[in-house]
Amino acid sequence: MxxxxxxxxxxxxxxxxxxxxxxxxxxxxxxxxxxxxxxxxxxxxxxxxxxxxxxxxxxxxxxxxxxxxxxxxxxxxxxxxxxxxxxxxxxxxxxxxxxxxxxxxxxxxxxxxxxxxxxxxxxxxxxxxxxxxxxxxxxxxxxxxxxxxxxxxxxxxxxxxxxxxxxxxxxxxxxxxxxxxxxxxxxxxxxxxxxxxxxxxxxxxxxxxxxxxxxxxxxxxxxxxxxxxxxxxxxxxxxGGKAGVDVPVNRLRVLELIDRVMAHTDMAEVEALLKMDAVLSYRLLRFANSAGCGVVHEVTSISQVLQQMGHGALYRWLTLLLHVSGKSGSTGQAVLKRALTRACFMQALAGKSLQPVNGDELYLTGLFSVLGEMLNMPMQDAVASLNLGSAIKQALVSGSGTHAGFLELALACEENNETRIANGSAQCMVTYIDVNIALINALISAEEAAL
CATH class of the missing domain: 3.20.20.450 (EAL domain)
Known part of the structure; x- marks a missing residue:
């Protein structure tokens, strides 16, 4: 052309x-x-x-x-x-x-x-x-x-x-x-x-x-x-001209992000804040996938989206979000805490597994594993507006692929099912000790996030 x-x-x-x-x-x-x-x-x-x-x-x-x-x-x-x-x-x-x-x-x-x-x-x-x-x-x-x-x-x-x-x-x-x-x-x-x-x-x-x-x-x-x-x-x-139903976001978290972006804080620090919130991460990826935003590749990490958007576009999105957001209830907070625990747990195991696996992709898989529950819709519909990497989408929608094994292990830990934990550890090629340490650290991270 x-x-x-x-x-x-x-x-x-x-x-x-x-x-x-x-x-x-x-x-x-x-x-x-x-x-x-x-x-x-x-x-x-x-x-x-x-x-x-x-x-x-x-x-x-x-x-x-x-x-x-x-x-x-x-x-x-x-x-x-x-x-x-x-x-x-x-x-x-x-x-x-x-x-x-x-x-x-x-x-x-x-x-x-x-x-x-x-x-x-x-x-x-x-x-x-x-x-x-x-x-x-x-x-x-x-x-x-x-x-x-x-x-x-x-x-x-x-x-x-x-x-x-x-x-x-x-x-x-x-x-x-x-x-x-x-x-x-x-x-x-x-x-x-x-x-x-x-x-x-x-x-x-x-x-x-x-x-x-x-x-x-x-x-x-x-x-x-x-x-x-x-x-x-x-x-x-x-x-059709109608706004969809969205899960409210934490206004205090949005205000904190706006403050960091206005100060042109390094994107790594902004990413660290965003990654602690499943709703914010979901809405960021949905915004990035909207027409005219400029993010055209498959998304495999929050960092990738932030670097392509830059401080200016991120600030405009956050101010829009601030006007439509509210504090989520106790039920929503429990779901978000569960999502963050899964994300931190799965990412930690990426560095311990004997098989090559992307930690950022595992983090997003765990973080978005509650989308269907949050949005009250099938997972396939929940991720339809996100340009997620194929491995992430495969794990969330069909429960298949390498990432699905790590998500299954996270679910097994939530239910404290010893048999599933043992099978999942073997499938993910991690030791039982690594699983316990990763789970403890993930629970601590979720508590410290103050969702």
Whole structure:
């Protein structure tokens, strides 16, 4: 694949880099369309060009659908041809809207179309049906004198207009108050700044607020708690706009982690804190596996995830988590203590076994062995959102593989079953003395963790 074409993993749109040295600005969209000698159907071509993404309300109902390009042009604002490139994208988008109108397939559907300020000024957009189309436009402060009368005119004609991806600059207040809604990129902010922006926009007269680019459960839950009205993004589409039920995390532990991350503490120290908590570790791995986080490889250790995320992404996740967390009850604490005991026990035996085995993988296997119980669902479903290494997942889901033997030994120790302990020790190639020492140290570690 050429260097000037890259795949955007967040929204599955192909991005063409127009700033590449070998791009001459002639062709922007190339599609492989099999016609077999027959005229191409309009709906097939439109399907190849355009994608549709639901926008959900707080009850999980689709309120509108956004029409977006499957192929997008990547360009810097310093390029002289930026207006022409953006207009070309808008023309493709509007052509798709016109074709849907011609087919008569819109009926009562509401479609969002993100367009440039120049396109919004065009009289041609007024041929689209007012009851079906919502225009979303990004505006700078310099655009206010030009856009404000145009937006008011469109609203008088029956159209709806959304202010797209705006900040909370007070100079934009006339546009915020005039439009029907403001859309915010929720993935760009931590919970504190997201809350501050929402308050500012409400004070500026925003009628509705849309949280966009939601890629994980934490961002969706925080957006709901802060009072956003509508939600969209990869995670929202996957879950139907409803936040799942999560086991609460220990707020004191989260605050301690935030303090360490803000001080740019070495990741090894952060890892040591995280590894003591099964819920935090589970939610970290689930967040790391969400769209746009950047962790793309199979996970075999907490350290691997932390190094790929870095302090910035980790801080944003922790602030989101702080807003949706609470103190777990006594039953939950008992389960977490059991998980930590298993994890420490299994990791300790990795260094004593006569067979080669990864201690970090054994730790995660033990730590996540209670996920089904914590989440009240089958283990296979519990680990589905985690990109765990195959050996870990095999042990947890099917109870097979080398790691499963160490987990079986941990379970045997919990039940104090002498026969199973003897058989498990032999299978894991560890001595009975090593098992006893590892178990005592694991119990001490779990008690000292103050879960």
């Amino acid at each position: 050429r260097n000037d074409i890259i795949q955007n993993a967040c929204d599955n749109a192909l991005v063409v880099n127009t700033a590449a040295s070998d791009w001459h600005g002639v062709a922007t969209h190339v599609l492989a369309v099999e016609t077999q000698g027959l005229p191409s159907r309009q709906d097939e071509i439109r399907e190849r060009l355009l994608a549709q993404h639901g926008i959900y309300d707080r009850d999980g109902q689709i309120r509108a659908t956004e029409l977006t390009l499957r192929i997008k042009l990547a360009y810097s604002h310093g390029q002289p041809c930026v207006p022409e490139l953006r207009n070309a994208e808008d023309e493709t988008l509007l052509a798709g809207l016109y074709s849907l109108v011609e087919e008569g397939s819109l009926k009562t559907r509401i479609l969002f179309a993100s367009v440039s300020a120049d396109t919004l000024m065009s009289p041609e957009i007024e041929y689209l049906p007012q009851q079906n189309v919502v225009f979303a436009v990004h505006a700078e402060v310099d655009d206010v004198p030009t856009l404000l009368p145009r937006i008011k005119h469109l609203i008088e004609c029956g159209y709806r207009v959304v202010l797209d991806e705006t900040g909370s600059d007070e100079a934009l207040q006339p546009l915020v108050a005039a439009t029907q809604a403001v859309r915010v990129d929720a993935s760009r902010y931590d919970a504190i700044h997201l809350d501050s922006m929402l308050r500012s926009l409400r004070a500026m007269g925003a009628r509705q607020l849309i949280a966009a680019h939601i890629r994980n459960a934490e961002t969706l839950e925080v957006s709901r708690q802060l009072g956003f009205d509508l939600f969209q993004g990869a995670f929202v589409t996957q879950t």
